[in-house]
Amino acid sequence: MDLTYTPEEEEFRARLRRWLGEVLPKLPPAPAPSDWPARRAYDLGWQRMLHDAGYADVHWDASPTTRLIYLEETERAGAPYVGANFVGLLHAGPTIAAEGTPEQRSRWLPPILRGEEVWCQGFSEPGAGSDLAALRTRAWRDGDAYVVTGSKIWTSHAEVADWCELLVRTDPEAPRHRGITWLAMPMDAPGVTVRPLRTLAGSTEFAEVFLDEVRVPIANRVGAENDGWRVTMVTLSFERGTAFVGEVVACRRVLGELAAEARKNGRWDDPVLRRRLGRLNAEFRALWRLTQWNVSEASAGGVPGVGGSVFKLRYSHARQELYDAAADVLGPGALDLDRPWVLDRLSSLSYTIAAGTSQIQRNIVAERILGLPKGK
Amino acid sequence: MRFQLTEDQRALQAGVRELLDRRFGAEALRAAVDEPGLDRALWRELGAAGFFALRLPEADGGVGLGLPEAVLAFEEAGRALLPGPLTATHLAAGSVPGAATGETVVTAPDGGLVEWLAWADVVLGDADGAVPLRSLDPLTPLHRVAHQGEADPLAVLLAAAEQLGTATRACELAVQHARTREQFGQPVGAFQAVKHLCADMLVRAETARAAVYAAAVTEDPADIAAARLLADEAAVRGTRDCLQVHGGMGFTWECEVHLHLKRAWARSQRGGGITESEEVLAADLVA
Missing domain, CATH: 1.20.140.10 (Butyryl-CoA Dehydrogenase, subunit A, domain 3)
Incomplete structure (x- = not known):
């Protein structure tokens, strides 16, 4: 058990820290959350800077430990988030890298790395949430194209995306997991309609995407027809281990800010609140160590370990606890949307739902790790 | 950074588990509940295996390992429900003669209680006026002491x-x-x-x-x-x-x-x- 970093890793950290210190002060101010075209430009611009400095592919080629350091340092320095590049860098890109043909890789990967094209994800449907394999968006072959009709939901960045990684049903007769195909759909194709979806936090970060006889070239299919489920699963485990590194670092910073605010407004004198924050300190220290544990395991074995589900279950709950504690610190201010942490408290509600609800995660832990039987 | 067990640490973990399975399995556990007492032979065997001397330098007759290894050994003890004042004896290795080898059983007050007082050869700390209580845990005989003490x-x-x-x-x-x-x-x-x-x-x-x-x-x-x-x-x-x-x-x-x-x-x-x-x-x- 070794928590020290190698000289090479420390050197990477130092170099990155220097670079961040140079470039971050020169960044333009972040655009308003509702200004999607400006956000797209800002996020792509940041990716371009990373690319030019040699950090573009840190999510792909780097060792898990290098990735951990990258995410830790960029969060500490307050660098922009991956934002509109998320699906390209962390889902669609790695899928194409793993399963695409040489032509597909050279067509789609460089623009992702250079910050030129935005991807979104068309997986979930109104009738296929936790049960993704129930998806019903249909695709028929017609000449050199698939003709796609159906609807997708929870699609982030759909308004500004160039491409959509789309799961469609190509064989409704086959067993559910064997009739699905992975397509790269251009978002400007005729028949694509995007309708923003307002979340309970008031933001429009998601959209519904309606597809009405959209023609997608067969050449845009990654993997074999009806093999899309397997192709997708390759990606879904990709970011396990490092997915929440930046967020844990951020939560620990917020916890320190909460304590400082409580000292300022007098809430710190309440031992119940103080101990609540103390317990959260234990929680996030442990989550940071669990991250290091999972990353070390991934480094050793090459594949992300079972720790991903364990981490997600614990972290998503801890994040909600953190912002509930923030409300306790704020008192009446907890109802003021202009105070810090209030919107974060609302957003935190999605954590036990998105990317596999806590209930689904518990099933995964119980069945795949503990070996409990599936119910009838 | 390599925050995983090393080969040696895995071997140590397996070794302690094997020893405890053999010497303190389901039957021994049952017997210990029926007739509470400290198994001196087991205690010496733990001593011989290095359980108490784990962190003592080799020059002083110890195993020369660190706190991570001690934690792994104690995790196994917890798993097996191994009874006895393990922590006090382990921490006394090197300072109390015989603790390292398991010859001397050492206890110490902690949090207003002292465990295994009647069985211990040495008591470290203030156990004056200790009063026995009917222990909720059948495998941990306890006395109450007035002194709270500092937590190590x-x-x-x-x-x-x-x-x-x-x-x-x-x-x-x-x-x-x-x-x-x-x-x-x-x-x-x-x-x-x-x-x-x-x-x-x-x-x-x-x-x-x-x-x-x-x-x-x-x-x-x-x-x-x-x-x-x-x-x-x-x-x-x-x-x-x-x-x-x-x-x-x-x-x-x-x-x-x-x-x-x-x-x-x-x-x-x-x-x-x-x-x-x-x-x-x-x-x-x-x-």
Whole structure:
């Protein structure tokens, strides 16, 4: 058990820290959350800077430990988030890298790395949430194209995306997991309609995407027809281990800010609140160590370990606890949307739902790790 | 960074588990409950295996290993429900003659209680006016003492390691039962309500594991306090959930689950109060 970093890793950290210190002060101010075209430009611009400095592919080629350091340092320095590049860098890109043909890789990967094209994800449907394999968006072959009709939901960045990684049903007769195909759909194709979806936090970060006889070239299919489920699963485990590194670092910073605010407004004198924050300190220290544990395991074995589900279950709950504690610190201010942490408290509600609800995660832990039987 | 067990650490873990399986298995556990007492022969065998001298330098006749290795050994002890004042004797190795070899049994007051007082050869600390009590844990004889005493951070961490072992064992016992016990025509572990209890037990145990192992590496006071809080939670809630999964059987004296729960409760009294650890971690936020 070794928590020290190698000289090479420390050197990477130092170099990155220097670079961040140079470039971050020169960044333009972040655009308003509702200004999607400006956000797209800002996020792509940041990716371009990373690319030019040699950090573009840190999510792909780097060792898990290098990735951990990258995410830790960029969060500490307050660098922009991956934002509109998320699906390209962390889902669609790695899928194409793993399963695409040489032509597909050279067509789609460089623009992702250079910050030129935005991807979104068309997986979930109104009738296929936790049960993704129930998806019903249909695709028929017609000449050199698939003709796609159906609807997708929870699609982030759909308004500004160039491409959509789309799961469609190509064989409704086959067993559910064997009739699905992975397509790269251009978002400007005729028949694509995007309708923003307002979340309970008031933001429009998601959209519904309606597809009405959209023609997608067969050449845009990654993997074999009806093999899309397997192709997708390759990606879904990709970011396990490092997915929440930046967020844990951020939560620990917020916890320190909460304590400082409580000292300022007098809430710190309440031992119940103080101990609540103390317990959260234990929680996030442990989550940071669990991250290091999972990353070390991934480094050793090459594949992300079972720790991903364990981490997600614990972290998503801890994040909600953190912002509930923030409300306790704020008192009446907890109802003021202009105070810090209030919107974060609302957003935190999605954590036990998105990317596999806590209930689904518990099933995964119980069945795949503990070996409990599936119910009838 | 390589925050995983090394080959040597895995071997040590397996060695301690093998020794305890052989010398303190299900039958020995049962016998110890029926007739409480300290098995001096086992104690010397633990001494010979290096359990107490683990962290003592080789020049002083010890094994020359560190706190991470001690934590792994204590985790196994917790898992096996090994009785006796293990922590006090381990911490006395090198300073109390015979402690390192298991010849001398050492106890020490902790949190207003002192365990195994009548069996110990040496008592470190103030145990004046000790009054015996009818111990809730059948495997831990206890006296009350007036003096609260200061919590030794190493003792706190080793207790957390034992709690981690208990949490892991509780999860295993629950899963074993849930796989084999059938109701409504299927194993009860096929029902999500049971499945989710088991999943939560694992999540708590694995989170505590990361905290306990990290504290063993850093020896940072806030890390130790965090390890203690999470390991206590994982052990106490884990054994309770394990009891729940066992249903009526879990409420019987015969089923071993209550022994794990009672020991988890007993250990959670050690190392100062829970609130003290929480205050350490709160203070760390504004340090």
